[in-house]
Amino acid sequence: MSSARAERLVNLVLCLMSTRQYLPAERIRATVPGYAEAASDEAFFRMFERDKAELRELGVPLETGHTSAFDTVEGYRIARADYELGEIALEPDEATVVALAGNLWDSPDLAGAAHGALVKLRAAGVEVAETPAATVRPGLHAGEPALGPLLAATRAGHAVTFEHRRGGPADPPARRTVEPWGVVSYRGRWYLVGHDRDRDDVRCFRLSRITGGIRATGPAGAVTVPDGVDLRAIVRASAGPRPVSGTARVWVAEGRAAGLRRLGRDQGGCVHAGRSGVVIELDVRDRSTVARWLAGHGPDVAVLDPPELAAAVRELWAGAAGLVALERAR
Template structure:
């Protein structure tokens, strides 16, 4: 921005703050330095740009008329809406603000953090940026789509991009009304209304391919009131809900990783071997079956039956795959080189 335009904007703000009545464009032209020398056409172009600039800066520019008899709109800035209320931060709160400002090191967010500090200092709050130097927090946004999507959220503009639901599926074109960009468990997600599926969706930014193309005018997208973006991401990308409890027997001194995931219900022997009964949260039988199946005869599923079936299917599939690779030898071997027969229990992991 040129110094002349910056000075003109400051003068315009001071002019509109100093009046309680709505000032017409002609009155503003005659009052604010920088407008008086312009032609009619140039003035209206300059004035329209300056009004848009003030609104982009968050300055509450009001439009109205002094009385019912006026035929031309006027403008003013309500002082109670413009002035910052009293801000009082304790020492630890000011240190937390300074630490939060240092958190963002991406170009898209560093400017906003710096602007927040400037506003606090203007309100008389001294924020010590050197506090907490022993802690160096960082939130990085390395995904190429981060910048364009954040800009679209701030502008309220529809975007279109290629998205791959998982690495094994082809990318699909999505048109989304963006509501926000959220960080959850070290990953970034876009939350918004997917026009193609007419539903709310979350998209992991690392699976969005460039370019991100804006569509339509700015200001067309508005996030619905009461929407919790973090909750939407948590329910979309988080683990499935707990559907029950799995009980498994674990041999003593074995399956330490599995033990950390569960709770020991008590000691128990199985087939003459000492061990413990372990209770695990059951969210997906197939997932828990993969955890259990890898431990062979050191872990035995007690219940529920669907987990028993899932482990059995996994073992039989592994035995079949192993048998295919060794069919030329004439002997079918199970996991660990143990010969198996059709219908026999594999590995001792199921009852």
């Protein structure tokens, strides 16, 4: 089936599911994108008959009838109760996968035509149900412009070239030529995984750091994904948390810093500086990061060990106090 016909069929299903009335063929012709291309009435009716037959073969319950006793022209609609899915129960991991897939179907291409059809229906006085069927919006998520071209290149087996910033916005971008193996979502970010031809190594690239356009290079089918490759494991090893470099013992005041206590391991109650609290043990991956966490809790925490972390927290407090003093002096 051609992409144009598939799009027209989706638009037809959206149109007929979004109304409780029976729509005559002429109104469908004026409403559903794709039918306006018919060169004549005869060509339209041939096209429409083929589409009806296709929907019925696919199991879509297409109904015919009249909205009222005064209608002389037969109309069409889709029986929602017979076509909609029943209640679906998903496990947490299954729900996560569905949510990620949903992020890929959140903008433009087919959505514009489908939404336009519903606007035409409302303008024509047709009652349109406000349901999920009326808000299906296929298209790639617009938040990452590189996502669509990279997915297309991966499916086609094309190598790609692009500009990529290794670090922050101030770092100059470098041109990369990559054989794409797949795109992975990890911790709220998208990453491209593949073989970097320039470095002759397996690398992953955060999509938000790709600047400019994606250019496919070489013949289609030239890139193949190695058997047994675990894309998520590659991303996790590259972009995941650093390994634990040590532990810290921290006193936390009673009833304070609940989030911090959840991160740590309870080592028992303790009184510090006359206040009741609990001692927790924290894994330290990056000393400066942990110091910032702790410094934000002020006098409700105290680092008992190691002394280097305690000194880092005191340094942050001193810096904050200096800024306050400077502001007051102004």
